[in-house]
Amino acid sequence: MLAELISPWFRAQARDLPWRRPETTPWGVLVSEFMLQQTPVARVEPVWRDWMDRWPAPSALAAAPRADVLRAWGKLGYPRRAIRLHDAAAAIAERHDDTVPSDVDSLEALPGIGSYTARAVAAFGYGLRAPVVDTNVRRVVARAVHGQGDAGPARTRADLADVDALLPARDTEAAVVSAGLMELGALVCTARSPRCADCPVAHACAWVAAGRPAYDGPRRPVQGFAGTDRQVRGKLMDVLRGAPGPVERSALDAVWSDAGQRDRCLHSLLVDGLAEQTDDGRFALPA
């Protein structure tokens, strides 16, 4: 029922995103999915175009120095994703003959690829039937199917089963519905102000039928940022990215006054492979 409503809506209303173009390879889809993890479409678009120009195949990215990869990642955030994408590219080049795998199990075995990204690559990169569960899909299902105002905590197995039950049998059509569920959550069935008047599913929506009751379940704890290690790491990485080569310790000391926290964060960047200390004691992005 939902699928028959979402499919034509998506074909008519889908945004013309570059990674949805027919000429986009599965590799391009994979790169887009890495970048889109927790990051809005508008900020991903220019970076994705740059990456695809520079590194059109996994082997091309794998051959690039880490520092180049981290600089190209820029300010997308969560730079460990860039490391994992770099490592995934190397694994694909070496173990999969430079071809992105199409099966979910092989994809999930790659660094940085979990349940969502594996299925997104199978569905959007290869047109296969794979239940894709992200925050948008969880919200759409919570409302349309369960009549809840919001999704609440993840129920991984049940979420997968819910979406699987919505997908048509045929691969191509199922992939369109998967994309449509996400698009509906992104454009219409949004978190704060759902536009039910424009929703192709409204007349079949359990939440609308129930009078759009407010969500009463547990709220997701809000992630603080100011003053956290995350903020400090970000500032340190910004210095390393912006410098053409190694920087003195003093340049890093300048970004945060709390020396203990600063040192802890710098050390964690070294451990994560996001930074290196040179022989002369300075710091830089990894070679």
Next chain:
DNA sequence: TACACGTGGCC
């Protein structure tokens, strides 16, 4: 399971 992990825009 809960928490760490960047960044910036929006209402």
Next chain:
DNA sequence: TGGCCAAGTGT
């Protein structure tokens, strides 16, 4: 203004 939110993953 500032909390909330954005195509998650790894531990």
